[in-house]
Amino acid sequence: MSFTSAQAQSDAKSDALLAAAAAGRAEEVTQLVRSGAPLEARDAQGRSALLRAVAENHVGVAKTLLEAGASPNTQAANRDTPWLLAGALGRAEIIAAMLPHRPDLSIRNRFGGNALIPACERGHVEAVQVLLRSGIDLDHVNDLGWTCLLEIVILGDGGPRHQQVAKLVLDAGADPNLADRNGVTPLAHARQRGQQAVARLIEQAGGR
Known part of the structure; x- marks a missing residue:
């Protein structure tokens, strides 16, 4: 596989993961994670899949992403991180799931x-x-x-x-x-x- 086609595949998986996370499609997120979709891919606003899951309160998706290694600290263009946004939106269950993953309290x-x-x-x-x-x-x-x-x-x-x-x-x-x-x-x-x-x-x- 050429570098160009490998990059295109990675980009497609990134886009798919971002969309699935935002829509709360938990099974699709699990499959994409298992297939190696980049966990820290970002959309045009710099939002990661985890941040988009937090925004829509998709608890199961957020937990899947966290367990796979997604960071609670990835900062979007507007300076939100999954951790900061979870606090602002009152996502108590997602906040609890983030605690073992050592959110950066200094951001x-x-x-x-x-x-x-x-x-x-x-x-x-x-x-x-x-x-x-x-x-x-x-x-x-x-x-x-x-x-x-x-x-x-x-x-x-x-x-x-x-x-x-x-x-x-x-x-x-x-x-x-x-x-x-x-x-x-x-x-x-x-x-x-x-x-x-x-x-x-x-x-x-x-x-x-």
């Missing part, structure tokens, strides 16, 4: 954040529970100057799910007094927004 999303910050902001309770098992930095500050706790308050609605994630990160040791760039603390933000239940949780954790 940042396009806002300079880690996987925990958007998971908290969106009130993804189950995802936050799993993320906290990874050793992730609870007090990481993103490019906006916000921690996960600040995002819970500033971008959340103070409802039951945001209360739950606030309690989870505070119980795990998040600093209740890390202020924003203007020196406004999470407790002050919560009070300003009338988020009384979240404010109580912050106070109970030593927030001032």
Whole structure:
């Protein structure tokens, strides 16, 4: 087989794997992996097959790709990785499957954040529970100057799910007094927004 035809075969398998992963065709993904399809092939936006599976919440496909050696750290053009996107979208089961594969906790999303910050902001309770098992930095500050706790308050609605994630990160040791760039603390933000239940949780954790 010539180099050109071998490359064409590899490219065809790459395209097929990306399409099958995005569509959740688990059997096809398994067959393509067994046939040697490149696991880290990317589409025009730099998205790997695993990232596309995460985006569509195809849990079985994601697990197959991870077990075959697909990386949770492959970064797309928009700076998403499978790990970061799983946090942002609340893919708790996929996050749990990624943990043994040592996701790189130092990679940042396009806002300079880690996987925990958007998971908290969106009130993804189950995802936050799993993320906290990874050793992730609870007090990481993103490019906006916000921690996960600040995002819970500033971008959340103070409802039951945001209360739950606030309690989870505070119980795990998040600093209740890390202020924003203007020196406004999470407790002050919560009070300003009338988020009384979240404010109580912050106070109970030593927030001032």
